[in-house]
């Protein structure tokens with residue numbers, strides 16, 4: 001599971017959806033790996049406007065990455081082949097959570113990540 | 128004709144094998160009319176999020192991702208699959224990654240596959256004050272379990288919720304396949320849940336492609352969806368006999 005994916009997901013419990021605490025989910029005991037992914041410049045320049053940058057900063061910090069800048073890089077900083085683009089590509093597209101848990105800050109439910117696949121199926125009492 | 132993604136690695140004893148419905152989705156999404164519609168909507172602006180619910184083998188999601196440039200007019204999209212079947216999650220990831228590698232300069236990017244119940248893992252913004260509900264998804268694709276059956280199968284058991292390499296029994300495999308086609312009353316029980324969740328799932332510019340069979344009473348479904356303020360049109364059909372289609376793809380999107 002990519003670090004970027006956490007920007008699009010929240011706790012699956014219905015009553016958590018309205019709570020700001022259910023996003024982003026918090027990685028716990030995460031084992032990371034790095035995949036080789038072909039860079040896609042069209043993606044990197046167009047993804048930033050729709051990302052929740054502060055959530056991404058939180059996720060990166062919780063996984064032990066160096067602090068991201070407070071605001072997202074500007075389009076001018078995203079020069080093809082430049083260091084900013086390369087760093088973003090590595091962080092967003094290549095970094096994988098292989099094993100671990102994702103914890104909801106609202107209800108405390110833990111979603112397991114195994115073999116790189118997060119499991120959002122809920123036990124019957126939470127559906 | 129854009130090439131169909133390779134699914135030779137998919138374990139068909141427990142994951143739905145691409146069939147007429149899957150191929151109808153490929154034909155519809157790559158038809159000149161839909162490519163024109165999608166390109167006009169998504170070629171510019173922030174990266175579109177493509178989500179397929181229940182991708183199974185991943186053939187449709189891989190097709191859209193690998194051929195993003197001819198279909199959506201941009202390589203900027205991100206593709207995400209959500210499947211209740213863990214084996215389908217693993218299969219879809221492989222299918223999309225292979226197809227992207229094979230397509231080169233026409234492909235968008237693969238985001239992920241997560242195991243989950245329909246749209247439940249997705250972030251959403253609830254309706255607040257004057258603001259209507261809105262979701263994250265720009266292109267939603269759903270080839271549902273549409274076959275009318277007496278009962279809807281229950282959620283998958285612990286074995287299929289476990290590891291991909293884990294062993295499953297014949298009964299567990301049959302149950303996983305049943306989940307991929309059995310639709311309960313009118314074959315619509317699962318589809319109805321997705322239609323009800325559309326306001327909080329689709330972005331403002333979002334569009335959904337939902338496959339229906341004749342037994343789902345598509346004309347009634349479209350009328351109901353329109354009654355809730357959406358536009359809904361049939362944009363692809365197959366198996367036309369004696370004036371009615373066996374399968375059709377309905378496009379659902381917001382007015383204006």
Ligand SMILES: [Zn+2]
Nearest residue numbers: 011016104107
């Ligand atoms: Zn929660």
